[in-house]
Amino acid sequence: MNRIPIISLLNPSPGDSHNIRQTLTSSSTFSLKKDTYEADILLKMRNELMKLHSSICCTNIENGEVNFILNKVLQGLKILSSDQVFSKPDRVVIQNISQLTAIIVRLVNKKEDIINLQKGLVDPKEIPEAISKEKCGIIFNVVTQDMMENGRKGGSSSYKGHRLPKKHVQLLESWYKNNIENPYLNDTDIRILMRETGFSRSQVKNWVANKRRKDKHSTISPELSDLLAN
Amino acid sequence: MNRIPIISLLNPSPGDSHNIRQTLTSSSTFSLKKDTYEADILLKMRNELMKLHSSICCTNIENGEVNFILNKVLQGLKILSSDQVFSKPDRVVIQNISQLTAIIVRLVNKKEDIINLQKGLVDPKEIPEAISKEKCGIIFNVVTQDMMENGRKGGSSSYKGHRLPKKHVQLLESWYKNNIENPYLNDTDIRILMRETGFSRSQVKNWVANKRRKDKHSTISPELSDLLAN
DNA sequence: ACGTGTAATTTATTTACATAA
DNA sequence: GTTATGTAAATAAATTACACG
Numbered sequence: 001m002n003r004i005p006i007i008s009l010l011n012p013s014p015g016d017s018h019n020i021r022q023t024l025t026s027s028s029t030f031s032l033k034k035d036t037y038e039a040d041i042l043l044k045m046r047n048e049l050m051k052l053h054s055s056i057c058c059t060n061i062e063n064g065e066v067n068f069i070l071n072k073v074l075q076g077l078k079i080l081s082s083d084q085v086f087s088k089p090d091r092v093v094i095q096n097i098s099q100l101t102a103i104i105v106r107l108v109n110k111k112e113d114i115i116n117l118q119k120g121l122v123d124p125k126e127i128p129e130a131i132s133k134e135k136c137g138i139i140f141n142v143v144t145q146d147m148m149e150n151g152r153k154g155g156s157s158s159y160k161g162h163r164l165p166k167k168h169v170q171l172l173e174s175w176y177k178n179n180i181e182n183p184y185l186n187d188t189d190i191r192i193l194m195r196e197t198g199f200s201r202s203q204v205k206n207w208v209a210n211k212r213r214k215d216k217h218s219t220i221s222p223e224l225s226d227l228l229a230n
Numbered sequence: 231m232n233r234i235p236i237i238s239l240l241n242p243s244p245g246d247s248h249n250i251r252q253t254l255t256s257s258s259t260f261s262l263k264k265d266t267y268e269a270d271i272l273l274k275m276r277n278e279l280m281k282l283h284s285s286i287c288c289t290n291i292e293n294g295e296v297n298f299i300l301n302k303v304l305q306g307l308k309i310l311s312s313d314q315v316f317s318k319p320d321r322v323v324i325q326n327i328s329q330l331t332a333i334i335v336r337l338v339n340k341k342e343d344i345i346n347l348q349k350g351l352v353d354p355k356e357i358p359e360a361i362s363k364e365k366c367g368i369i370f371n372v373v374t375q376d377m378m379e380n381g382r383k384g385g386s387s388s389y390k391g392h393r394l395p396k397k398h399v400q401l402l403e404s405w406y407k408n409n410i411e412n413p414y415l416n417d418t419d420i421r422i423l424m425r426e427t428g429f430s431r432s433q434v435k436n437w438v439a440n441k442r443r444k445d446k447h448s449t450i451s452p453e454l455s456d457l458l459a460n
Numbered sequence: 461a462c463g464t465g466t467a468a469t470t471t472a473t474t475t476a477c478a479t480a481a
Numbered sequence: 482g483t484t485a486t487g488t489a490a491a492t493a494a495a496t497t498a499c500a501c502g
Contacts, residue, residue, distance in 0.1 A: 162491065163474065184484090206476060209484075214473090216485095390468040390498045399496095414461085436498060439462075444495090446463095 164207070168197035172207050183212055394437070398427040402437050413442055 175193060176183055185193075185208055193204045405423060406413055415423075415438055423434045 162476090163493090169474095202476085205483090207474095210475070213485075390496090392468090392498090393470065393496065432498080435461085437496095440497070443463075 164199065164203070168199065169207070171196050172204070172211075176208065176211055183208060183215075394429065394433070398429065399437070401426050402434070402441075406438065406441055413438065 172193060175189065179189075185205065190201060190204055193199070194201060197204070199207070402423065405419065409419075415435065420431060420434055423429070424431060427434070429437070
């Protein structure tokens with residue numbers, strides 16, 4: 001699942017991108033299962049955008065040129081995202097790309113208004129009407145295709161909020177029901193459930209922990225709740 | 231709940247903001263239950279941002295000054311949002327403000343990198359490390375407070391999806407339960423319920439119609455469903 | 461007026477992860 | 482290391498309004 005959290009698009013936090021280069025080139029703690037070729041594409045795209053950004057801010061640049069570069073970048077992203085799930089450092093780069101692209105698209109849209117403002121042609125009060133003259137030719141779609149369903153080879157693709165397959169969750173449910181008196185996993189349990197469900201160690205543990213909490217805060221007894229669910 | 235759809239923040243659509251000024255000043259089809267004073271604040275904030283935006287793009291401007299203006303804008307938004315629920319045209323203006331603010335904050339953050347790029351001091355390849363030097367001092371929080379609970383004076387504030395007060399809905403529930411065999415309103419019923427709940431004629435009718443549909447599609451009988459809800 | 465479809469919004473639930481005991 | 486607890490992010494479900502035949 002190639003998704004960039006909305007919050008980091010709107011409020012870019014410097015802390016995250018602190019050591020991109022390091023992690024990208026020296027394939028460190030993260031499990032980078034890609035060759036450097038693709039990482040290079042991402043870096044190249046960003047550098048392209050950085051240059052574009054710097055030039056659009058301060059000089060006159062043709063809209064056609066802007067569109068050309070943006071489309072190339074989007075194409076590149078599309079190709080990459082259809083092929084694989086991004087690793088964490090790559091997602092940071094993509095976040096950068098997305099932010100820059102969004103900035104540039106908006107700058108292009110508002111450029112005319114701004115120029116007019118500077119020339120004093122327009123009273124600021126009048127902008128509300130003039131603001132939408134330009135058409136927005138480029139839509140940057142942050143959320144790429146959901147690969148949960150069809151793809152799902154190798155990659156973990158485990159993000160917050162993504163539902164686990166119902167079929168496998170039912171195995172965890174039934175384990176929990178059988179051990180309702182003492183719903184704590186021992187090492188054997190974990191290994192069995194991992195094999196049966198295909199989930200990772202932490203997924204099994206997290207699920208049971210979250211389940212315990214849910215029961216605790218439930219007003220009615222877990223057994224009754226189980227009955228009502230049918 | 232004053233929320234701006236994320237999608238319109240990321241993909242500004244010119245169509246929406248086409249006739250802001252018109253709807254704002256001539257209080258047209260929308261039920262604008264506010265005086266012009268507050269609408270003026272919003273417009274003023276946006277104009278302030280437009281000017282700031284135009285100057286930050288092309289000249290050197292002090293970061294202190296930027297922060298001052300941004301903080302003033304955010305303060306204004308906070309005051310307005312704590313006081314009332316925004317109408318649709320106002321939300322469009324706020325969307326504009328939010329977009330401009332986001333652009334400006336990011337421009338400030340990346341300004342140093344861009345200047346260095348232009349001077350040729352830095353090879354584009356090196357940017358990944360330099361990009362996070364500046365601290366992001368301003369967080370723009372799109373989602374403002376939910377006023378459904380405490381405020382709620384006079385105004386109808388009837389938007390799709392906005393919950394009606396629980397206390398009054400219960401009156402409709404009890405009428406429905408009593409007339410479960412033939413849950414269709416006659417004129418006397420409507421008038422009584424309108425008076426008791428304070429809802430409009432169409433609100434009462436809509437509620438009962440939606441309730442009938444809900445029961446119809448429910449797998450268990452309405453009586454049982456009612457019992458389980460307690 | 462009715463049933464039906466659907467848009468806009470709010471609320472609840474699920475999963476992952478961080479932190480402290 | 483495990484646990485309880487808090488919280489972020491995504492999704493699911495529910496509520497209300499309104500359109501059309």
